[in-house]
Amino acid sequence: MSSLVARSRDASRETRKLIERSRELIAVSRRLLNPAWRVSGASDAELSPAAAADPVALRLVIRRRLREDTLFPAPCRIWLGAGQGRFCVVCAQEISAREIENEMILGPVTMWAHLPCYTIWREESSRGQEKTLRRPQEA
Numbered sequence: 001m002s003s004l005v006a007r008s009r010d011a012s013r014e015t016r017k018l019i020e021r022s023r024e025l026i027a028v029s030r031r032l033l034n035p036a037w038r039v040s041g042a043s044d045a046e047l048s049p050a051a052a053a054d055p056v057a058l059r060l061v062i063r064r065r066l067r068e069d070t071l072f073p074a075p076c077r078i079w080l081g082a083g084q085g086r087f088c089v090v091c092a093q094e095i096s097a098r099e100i101e102n103e104m105i106l107g108p109v110t111m112w113a114h115l116p117c118y119t120i121w122r123e124e125s126s127r128g129q130e131k132t133l134r135r136p137q138e139a
């Protein structure tokens with residue numbers, strides 16, 4: 001009986017992981033299917049290099065984009081490495097060799113983000129999840 005309970009608990013945990021992964025993929029798909037995200041350049045238009053370097057401005061833009069669904073919640077699983085000249089998915093600025101890049105693989109899509117951008121993005125993504133678990137009027 002107890003092994004049945006343990007197996008059930010494992011299956012439940014595995015299912016929760018799959019649901020979380022599915023949600024990430026749905027969020028990425030939504031972004032990829034939304035041409036306005038790229039064309040209007042939510043990040044390009046609003047985040048000059050100076051603004052991207054300002055953590056307060058960056059946080060406000062990330063918060064708004066998460067709320068408006070033009071940025072998906074930050075994935076939890078990342079790989080760190082030296083920047084290789086790729087563009088940050090959050091601020092759209094280049095990640096230079098002097099900076100650390102966070103690599104994220106979501107299904108067929110690989111993305112990169114600066115370390116500070118990812119950190120704020122992750123914090124704001126968690127904040128959104130906490131908010132939905134708590135009373136909505138707390139916002």
Ligand SMILES: [Zn+2]
Pocket residue numbers: 052088089090091092093113114117
């Ligand atoms: Zn960035």
